[in-house]
Amino acid sequence: EVQLVESGGVVVQPGGSLRLSCAASGFTFDDYTMHWVRQAPGKGLEWVSLISWDGGSTYYADSVKGRFTISRDNSKNSLYLQMNSLRTEDTALYYCAKALYEGVDYWGQGTLVTVSS
Amino acid sequence: SYELTQPPSVSVSPGQTARITCSGDALPKQYAYWYQQKPGQAPVLVIYKDSERPSGIPERFSGSSSGTTVTLTISGVQAEDEADYYCQSADSSGTYENVVFGGGTKLTVL
Numbered sequence: 001e002v003q004l005v006e007s008g009g010v011v012v013q014p015g016g017s018l019r020l021s022c023a024a025s026g027f028t029f030d031d032y033t034m035h036w037v038r039q040a041p042g043k044g045l046e047w048v049s050l051i052s053w054d055g056g057s058t059y060y061a062d063s064v065k066g067r068f069t070i071s072r073d074n075s076k077n078s079l080y081l082q083m084n085s086l087r088t089e090d091t092a093l094y095y096c097a098k099a100l101y102e103g104v105d106y107w108g109q110g111t112l113v114t115v116s117s
Numbered sequence: 118s119y120e121l122t123q124p125p126s127v128s129v130s131p132g133q134t135a136r137i138t139c140s141g142d143a144l145p146k147q148y149a150y151w152y153q154q155k156p157g158q159a160p161v162l163v164i165y166k167d168s169e170r171p172s173g174i175p176e177r178f179s180g181s182s183s184g185t186t187v188t189l190t191i192s193g194v195q196a197e198d199e200a201d202y203y204c205q206s207a208d209s210s211g212t213y214e215n216v217v218f219g220g221g222t223k224l225t226v227l
Contacts, residue, residue: 035216044221045152045160045203059216062118100165102207102216103150107159 002026002106004096009111016086020111022079022096027106030054030074033099036081038092039110046092049081050099064090086115119143119208121219128225135191137222139204142185149187150205151180153198154221160203164189191224199226 008020020036036048049060049070058070069082079096093110121141129135139149149167152160162171164180167187177192187206191198201221208215 037218044201045154045205045218047205047216047218050216061216095159100150100162102148103162103165103205104152104160105162105165105171107161109159 002098004098004106004108006094006096006108006111009094009113011114011116012086013117014086014088014115016115018083018086018113020081020083020094020096020113022108024077024079024096024098027098029072029077034072034079035097035099035104036070036079037095037097037104037107038090038113039095040089040092043092048094051079083113086113088115091115119215119217121204121206121217123202123204123219123222125220126223126225128227129194130227131196132193135194135198135224137189137191137202137204137224138186139188139206139219140186141206141217141219143208144182144185144187144206147206147208149180149182151178151189152203152205153200154203155200163202194224194226196226199224 003025005023035050051058051070067085071080095110096108097104098106151164153163154160163178167182168180179190181188203221204219
């Protein structure tokens with residue numbers, strides 16, 4: 001059974017930093033591209049970033065480019081999102097997700113990031 | 118930036134057919150994916166590569182594509198199908214540089 005478990009979401013002040021983690025199990029982690037997708041309270045889904053199976057390619061939404069960094073450790077079956085220079089508009093539930101072609105076939109339950117003074 | 122456009126809401130009676138559209142200029146060249154999200158839950162993939170149905174998804178869910186519009190069809194809608202539905206695709210560059218979700222459609226079962 002595929003499982004994706006996010007952690008690291010907390011309340012942080014504007015301008016602060018945070019690192020999210022996602023522990024993956026139930027599939028061969030290093031075979032798959034992985035995504036981060038977020039959802040602000042009461043809003044729709046917003047793609048944030050993705051990383052290729054080997055970490056060699058990364059892509060970002062314009063809204064986070066230059067502030068967020070995606071990475072992975074295949075030896076630990078883990079995905080990460082380093083978030084710097086956080087803004088109030090980054091407040092959201094952050095989902096870790098496993099790629100299926102250009103889409104996503106499995107999602108975690110999310111970790112909540114709140115940016116507030 | 119690339120956008121996918123969905124109607125904000127669709128309403129149908131139980132047993133009827135619901136059709137949710139998603140429009141985008143790159144859809145003739147890129148596959149679309151559809152997700153169902155119920156309140157307080159993570160999204161669930163219901164259609165991939167325009168019209169493929171993952172295992173475990175009921176046969177009443179189907180997808181189709183025509184030009185710049187893709188459509189999610191739910192035949193014989195049931196009360197449990199009430200949810201938000203999102204389409205997702207990428208722009209026509211052929212890379213992941215612009216993965217995008219539609220704004221979502223709230224399906225109400227009357």
